[in-house]
Amino acid sequence: MNDPQSPELHGYCPIAYFVLNEPMEGKSEFYSTYDGKLYYFVSDEAKQEFDKNPEKYIPAYGGLCAFGMSIEKEFEPDPTNFKIIDGKLYLFLKNDETDALELWNKEDEAKCLANANKNWQSKTMA
Known part of the structure; x- marks a missing residue:
């Protein structure tokens, strides 16, 4: 079911950097793909936040x-x-x-x- 590719950010949740100002490992059950890349999240709420505006949360470069x-x-x-x-x-x-x-x-x-x-x-x- 889950995308077999490796997650971006080594599985860290992109939302946590902004909300907690620290990296937190996401869970594979909360995932999204954006621009062909897989992201894991700490919660369904974090996933939903990302899905609203992924460009805001993806890393530069x-x-x-x-x-x-x-x-x-x-x-x-x-x-x-x-x-x-x-x-x-x-x-x-x-x-x-x-x-x-x-x-x-x-x-x-x-x-x-x-x-x-x-x-x-x-x-x-x-």
Whole structure:
């Protein structure tokens, strides 16, 4: 019954980032697909909220690392390493060597966003 593909955000609920300001794992019984991608939610209420306006809740840059996008690189983000900027969810790489959110926060955020948006637009237009 459930879509056999892997869920976006490694199964974390996109609504929880906004409501709780923290990542929470969704449950496979509460799911939606949007733009061909599968999302899990913590509750039916969260699923219904997402279904009303999915664009509000999906991560920027197709779920790629925002810092990576700002430097024209594609990094797989850690879904627990995030920041909400102007009502949009941004995800960041985090591993033993690098915390991309830390790097992002040391930079001029407006400049990083402008670069990431430009690079994403180039990528999606190609």
